[in-house]
Amino acid sequence: MKKNIPLILAASLMALAGAARAEEPAVGTHTVYVGLAHIDVNSKAAPLAGGSKQFPDPGPQIRVGNATTVGFGYTYRFAERWSGEIVLGVPPSHKIYGNGVLANAGQIAVVRQMPPTVFVNYHLGEWLPKFHPFVGLGVNYTYFEKKRSTPTGDAISGGPTRITLTNSWGAAAHAGFTVQYSKNWSLTGTAAYADVRSTMRSYTTTKDGVEELHTKINFRPIVYTMSLGYSF
């Protein structure tokens, strides 16, 4: 998904090029926005434990793939320098790949997650004409709504496999900037980190019974967003 980075940069440059002076949004301003969110996952997970088959080091592991989705949200300016924000998005699907001794298996599962996050943002003022940076702290809830083992995952697990992931509560932080074109229109870019951890379990129905494997995943996602906002 590296292709998104130039896209986002191009959009930022265009945004600055088109800049003309505009005011800081007034207290009480509502902003809705829609754009792109790229979730760069840097997962860490211990080797899968359980099951009847032993593997040599580094053991059977998994790795969570990146995803890009449509993000949208709402910001409310409740004080001159402060806003509250709720970040939503079209639930992105992440491919889960084999890793460690399973590295050549490729994709073994897919999970779709909903990661609503709320932030309180502090706005640093207009640093450049129209350019308003901000930082925010918040809370992320990640809900894994769809989990499926692929035929490859079933083959390596030894039969039809059901997957569960525990949902995650964690702190989130982001930093970003808003380019305020006019009273109504703005462009916002952010980079965010959220603490997302989940226990994944797989249950494989073999002819000799159900085999359970499990691991704890630390997703360590960095989320890049670029959104167009409308304020009123």
Place this chain on the structure above:
Amino acid sequence: MNSQFKLASLTLVAAAMLSACGGGSNPSSDDPPPARGTLELGLLAGAATADQIDAGTQAKGVQALSGKAACGVDVRYVYYWTRDPQGNPATASAAVLVPSGTAAVCTGNRPVLLYAHGTTTDQAFNMAQISTNAEGSLVAAFYAAQGFIVVAPNYMGYDRSGLQYTPYLNAENSAIDMIDGLRAAKTHLNAESAVKPSAKLLIAGYSQGGHVAMATQKVIERDYASEFTVTAAAPMSGPYNLVKLGDTITSGTVNAGATLFLPLMLTSYQKAYGNIYSAPSDVYQSQFAATAETLFPSKESITQLIQEGKLPADPTFTKLFGTGGLLTDTFRTGYPTSNFRKALQTNTLLGWTPKAPVALCGGANDPTVFFFNTTDAQADFGSRGKAVPASNLESAASMSWAGATTAATIAGGFAQAKAATSAAAGGGAAGAAAVQGAYHGTLVPPFCNALARGFFQSVLASQP
């Protein structure tokens, strides 16, 4: 157009594009499975010295046939991707036994023997465990210690394989597993072994593996000629004429081991073709119907399975029909027109013509895989002008192709081995029963493998 609207359209168009192509959670957006033959795991699992191999062949009394080890053996192991009979991704494993040592015959690029093992019901069966796996130790001594790289797939359904049954006597699918095991082994050896595979490919197998070996030669020569060239093949004691074997068994001459072979075959063909029965009780007697379909490969021993009532209590494994038998009378009477017989016909290995040299081997009194399989294959190939020797260990004349001395030595040695087995059981009827019991699984293999190795060495010598 104002710049912000350009920007808005850029952002929204990009968003739409990315959400469309970014991949959803539906099966249609899954990555394709790993290619056939992809190596998932390859490792050096152990090693045996030439002295250790000699001690083993000495203890088993087969050193006159195996010869003294010229090489030590590195025991390697590969876990790889193949396809099940439906074409779905499946995993399987193989032993890769590699000559080691400094003798010329143990170094450089060595010919590859792709070896197919015989029937086992043991789910944990692994040819790489040569200290405990009798067939693994036999091929290590007969081939790897004499300078052949042995690639011996364990078959889908065994060891680390994820498949929950084994595609038993499924000719086309067994060949796919063998070919993918060979590919993975070559990938592993080329990356990690000092001793590398040469382009020479020999194929052998015993019993079920005789069938697998023949199927593998057929499929490689038909479909994979651009990737592999078979140098020679030596299928041994295999059920090549499966449909005749089925006809023979159902008309009353039940072979030794049938109560193990039939559940393996019925499940394999039911999984592959889906039309063998609508419920297991169509073919299995009621006391076995609930468990027979998923019985093999098993984590439990045959003795345990008999104690648990999951197999007929019969040490000769011939109690196929009648009271207390495995299969129903309906199955037997319906057999001539059944889909099971059609499946046997599909997997019968007659009506094709090998390109590479072939030498067949077996024993005429084999109670498990009747010898007509070997002579029928020989006659069938001969009918299209492909002359192949069919060695019968009971007859020195049938082995004259190997030279008079070898023929006499093998025939004499086999007769001696039978006599020793009989004498050890006290001779007479008990002795005859002991010979019957040991014939297919113990007595024939070292003799046929000695002939096969000699055959391979002579073909290799003629095609440097």
